[in-house]
Amino acid sequence: METIVASEVNVDPAVVVGPQKRNRIQVSTNKKPLYFYVNLAKRYMQNHNEIELSALGMAIGTVVTVAEILKNNGLATEKKILTSTVGTKNEAKGRLVRKAKIEILLSKTENFDDLMAAAKAERSSNNNASKDKASGIAGEDGREGDHSVKQSEEDRN
Template identity: 80%
Template sequence: MATLAAAAPAEEPPKKNRIQVSNTKKPLFFYVNLAKRYIQQHNEVELSALGMAIATVVTIAEILKNNGLATEKRVLTSTVGMKDENKGRLVQKAKIEIVLGKSEKFDHLMTPPTTTESAAAAAADDKK
């Protein structure tokens, strides 16, 4: 497999709330849980991916949105030139950046229920 290096060495400094997703390095829910932590700490998270990892980023964003934890703030797509070190030429790669913000329900959904709340929920479920 070809190793790719950025053609433009002058890149912006890494953001504290940016997750660069690879579809080969970590499992999907590693990124989902990391994104939750970043949202908790920074009130938003930026998910970024190139090429085949784009589908993974979209899936992560949809999981967080569908669970009511995040809202979509911005989606950016672009194409970046990358140097293919094996072939020595420039190749174009698709890139996506999705910025998600903390939802109004985030803190409530992330807080584990107290023992009285879980007992009340279990009692309510028993009555159904």
């Protein structure tokens, strides 16, 4: 197992590290929702054939879940999984703390672009249907819910 000692750990989520690693997403345990990382990975994969998901410690479960969602939706295939231990300096106690690290390398599937286009078309049609439904809710006189109130009064009698 490879051991990496880092003097500083980047705690900012989804940071692109250096010009050579434009396709790396670093996941943290802050309050970002799971699908923030799923959608970010999709956007990265539109520009790159491969992406690397990376996490330390408690964020490892989130990275694994993101990778599984992408794989199960047919958007990515797993190329490589690397695990290691990273030494970080604990600021409070001033000593070296070891944390587990995972890096998952994913590549786009052949039909990634087709799946993304289909999802975009579906969202577009759903948005149009929602707009049509919203515009049809108000009655001709513009008052919403008038018919349901009359119906409720009739049911009580």
